[in-house]
Amino acid sequence: MLSKLSQGKKVVGVKQTKKALKDGAAVRVFVADDAEMRVIRPIVDLCSDSGVELVNVPTMAELGSACGIEVGAACAAQIE
Numbered sequence: 001m002l003s004k005l006s007q008g009k010k011v012v013g014v015k016q017t018k019k020a021l022k023d024g025a026a027v028r029v030f031v032a033d034d035a036e037m038r039v040i041r042p043i044v045d046l047c048s049d050s051g052v053e054l055v056n057v058p059t060m061a062e063l064g065s066a067c068g069i070e071v072g073a074a075c076a077a078q079i080e
Helices: 002-007 014-023 037-050 060-066
Strands: 010-012 026-032 053-057 075-079
Touching (some): 014 075, 026 037, 037 053, 060 075
Parallel strands (some): 026 053
Antiparallel strands (some): 010 075
């Protein structure tokens, strides 16, 4: 599943993911299990409200690596 994120169009981070969800551009959202709940809760709620698939990733480091960045990421979205 992470291969789709690393190969396709994406946005990384809470602000960009939230914007993609609100704009209707997000097709799938990835959240790290070790991210602080207060940080990712709004993203999880937006996914639930808009019917966007939510994929859990074990660590922020793994998600960041899949996004091609050298730091961890709390969330990322695959966009159209």
